[in-house]
Amino acid sequence: MSIEMTLQRTPDGSARSLAESAARRDPRAEPAIVRVAIITLAIAFLSIFVVLPLVVVFVEAFGRGVVAYLSALADPEAWSAIRLTLGVAAVSVGTNLVFGLAAAWAITKFDFPGKTFLITLIDLPFSVSPVISGLVFVLLFGAQGFLGPWLQDHDLQILFAFPGIALATIFVTFPFVARALIPLMQEQGTQEEEAAISLGASGLQTFFRVTLPNIKWGVLYGVLLCNARAMGEFGAVSVVSGHIRGETNTMPLLVEILYNEYQMVASFAIASLLAMLALITLIAKTILERNIDGDMPHDD
Amino acid sequence: MTIEARGVVKSFGAFKALDGVDLKVANGELLALLGPSGSGKTTLLRIIAGLEWPDAGEILFDGENALDRGARERHVGFVFQHYALFRHMNVFENVAFGLRVQPRRIRKTEAQIRARVKELLDLVQLDWLADRYPSQLSGGQRQRIALARALAIEPRILLLDEPFGALDAKVRKELRQWLRTLHHSINVTSIFVTHDQEEALEVAHRVVVMDKGRIEQVGSPSDVYDSPATAFVHGFIGESIMLPVEVTGGAVHLNGRPLDIAVEGGAAGASTLFVRRHDMLIGPADSGTLHGAVTHVRSFGPVQRAEIALTEGSTIEIDAPRDRELRIGDRVGLKPRHYRIFAGG
Numbered sequence A: 001m002s003i004e005m006t007l008q009r010t011p012d013g014s015a016r017s018l019a020e021s022a023a024r025r026d027p028r029a030e031p032a033i034v035r036v037a038i039i040t041l042a043i044a045f046l047s048i049f050v051v052l053p054l055v056v057v058f059v060e061a062f063g064r065g066v067v068a069y070l071s072a073l074a075d076p077e078a079w080s081a082i083r084l085t086l087g088v089a090a091v092s093v094g095t096n097l098v099f100g101l102a103a104a105w106a107i108t109k110f111d112f113p114g115k116t117f118l119i120t121l122i123d124l125p126f127s128v129s130p131v132i133s134g135l136v137f138v139l140l141f142g143a144q145g146f147l148g149p150w151l152q153d154h155d156l157q158i159l160f161a162f163p164g165i166a167l168a169t170i171f172v173t174f175p176f177v178a179r180a181l182i183p184l185m186q187e188q189g190t191q192e193e194e195a196a197i198s199l200g201a202s203g204l205q206t207f208f209r210v211t212l213p214n215i216k217w218g219v220l221y222g223v224l225l226c227n228a229r230a231m232g233e234f235g236a237v238s239v240v241s242g243h244i245r246g247e248t249n250t251m252p253l254l255v256e257i258l259y260n261e262y263q264m265v266a267s268f269a270i271a272s273l274l275a276m277l278a279l280i281t282l283i284a285k286t287i288l289e290r291n292i293d294g295d296m297p298h299d300d
Numbered sequence B: 001m002t003i004e005a006r007g008v009v010k011s012f013g014a015f016k017a018l019d020g021v022d023l024k025v026a027n028g029e030l031l032a033l034l035g036p037s038g039s040g041k042t043t044l045l046r047i048i049a050g051l052e053w054p055d056a057g058e059i060l061f062d063g064e065n066a067l068d069r070g071a072r073e074r075h076v077g078f079v080f081q082h083y084a085l086f087r088h089m090n091v092f093e094n095v096a097f098g099l100r101v102q103p104r105r106i107r108k109t110e111a112q113i114r115a116r117v118k119e120l121l122d123l124v125q126l127d128w129l130a131d132r133y134p135s136q137l138s139g140g141q142r143q144r145i146a147l148a149r150a151l152a153i154e155p156r157i158l159l160l161d162e163p164f165g166a167l168d169a170k171v172r173k174e175l176r177q178w179l180r181t182l183h184h185s186i187n188v189t190s191i192f193v194t195h196d197q198e199e200a201l202e203v204a205h206r207v208v209v210m211d212k213g214r215i216e217q218v219g220s221p222s223d224v225y226d227s228p229a230t231a232f233v234h235g236f237i238g239e240s241i242m243l244p245v246e247v248t249g250g251a252v253h254l255n256g257r258p259l260d261i262a263v264e265g266g267a268a269g270a271s272t273l274f275v276r277r278h279d280m281l282i283g284p285a286d287s288g289t290l291h292g293a294v295t296h297v298r299s300f301g302p303v304q305r306a307e308i309a310l311t312e313g314s315t316i317e318i319d320a321p322r323d324r325e326l327r328i329g330d331r332v333g334l335k336p337r338h339y340r341i342f343a344g345g
């Protein structure tokens, strides 16, 4: 994160080898040599830790040619993992969209007791190891778990099945939408809503005509990050999945299994899909951030 | 529509923002709410509009309890201090908003809405801005759009919270006259908040002066200016000279020396003498009842402002006509033409 920011802050005159004239103009500027050193360091760091692994993924995936790559993806087990991952992501993003909107709306537009507690609670998944999050669900729904016997009596399968994986993913990804919206909505305040109500709008009209359009980019941003995490989640899902081949393996789980079986092309082929998701997310994120800036209120 | 507030109290935590406010506004009146920052002006407006609820007291519209109804049902046009225009809607849609959200059975047709918005934009003389977004408008333009938006619902009451607060002096003056003319033509009961006294005195039929959540005085502009009811009002409205005096034995004393002025207003003990700057007459050193030396003179407009160090110790600023020649060091005598004495130091 901080590296990203260092890069963004470098003056765009860097094409002219960090022209000294720019240094004279900018009172904050460090001597040219310091800046060159810092930028080189940042680029080297990014290359080794971000670019290199990405390149390796694609090199390995296409190591035996495009045909091998495509047939690895066409494998039924791979297909099943892709479908499961998409399904779980759709459910989690949908749930967390509703939850995140509701939570951000409540927190920023109303005052109520326990508000601080709710904010803390929203952050919980960020501070708990995903493996622990998964274990919580095992303790709840497992055969020896709290609700296990009851579920068994009613023939409901949660653990080692789609519902369990979806629940674990929802838990791990629920902060994203709320977190993207709370600062934005706090910044925007309640004035426009008050204006809408005094003009005769109902609560729903106010939400759909005033609040939602004002935060739409923030919502998309939250959904994007939520989706990226939902598709990429490993730890929590690994605990509740049961690793039933062709049934309960998501893409990240399948990557690991195939890798452990030395099926390099198959493993990296699926990894390459996740890598592409990451790249697309990154680009979309940059675009959205620009639009959210436009939604922030300006002093006037 | 008349508005009446009876014993309105509103606290935020331990802090009393409104402390028993009683107020009557006549039908079609333009009332100014004047007071220092934090005196509760916005809070009172928000309670009238239904955006805030009082802890005690009543709000009556035409004699009917308004607290039964939410902001949505009160048909109050509210112009917010910071405009609160809908940022993602253009000017046209902003003004049309109140018409579009009406219940279906009374909602106007699209053609009627367009005609009404056009009419309102003409009224505020900004029909040429219909396609712009709020961020592309100047402060004065936003203010007028906010007003047009509030008027769209044909409000029974119009509340304006520091409508010209964020504008520069020249634009304020223009809009102020414009508001008065506008009010004359639509004649809806209106309250506007300001902490610019000149604005209040110039535009309003009556002025309400508030301080610390209480109403200090209600009256016509000349009432509050010429006969301030309290020391606060005298100090707040117009520029005053304030001198700490002692009222004993039927005489006014400044620093132990009796002044040649009558006791006024029934004050006794430690009091404050209030004199408007232009009501302090200036004469030769042996005249008047206060004496001092000129220490500073500035001339602007029709008057010159002189700073005078009184022999009694205080330094005061007075306004004298420009033809009265004053030089630094001149010894002068002063006598208040009009003055008020309020109890308390």
Ligand SMILES: Nc1ncnc2c1ncn2[C@@H]1O[C@H](COP(=O)(O)OP(=O)(O)OP(=O)(O)O)[C@@H](O)[C@H]1O
Pocket: B012, B016, B017, B035, B036, B037, B038, B039, B040, B041, B042, B043, B044, B195
């Ligand atoms: N929501 C709130 N929570 C806590 N205190 C508040 C709230 N709203 C207002 N107050 C307090 O109530 C007092 C009156 O506020 P109000 O906004 O009515 O003042 P005002 O007369 O409009 O001042 P200004 O001229 O600065 O706008 C202030 O001291 C303010 O801090």
Ligand SMILES: [Mg+2]
Pocket: B041, B042, B043, B081, B161
């Ligand atoms: Mg205010």
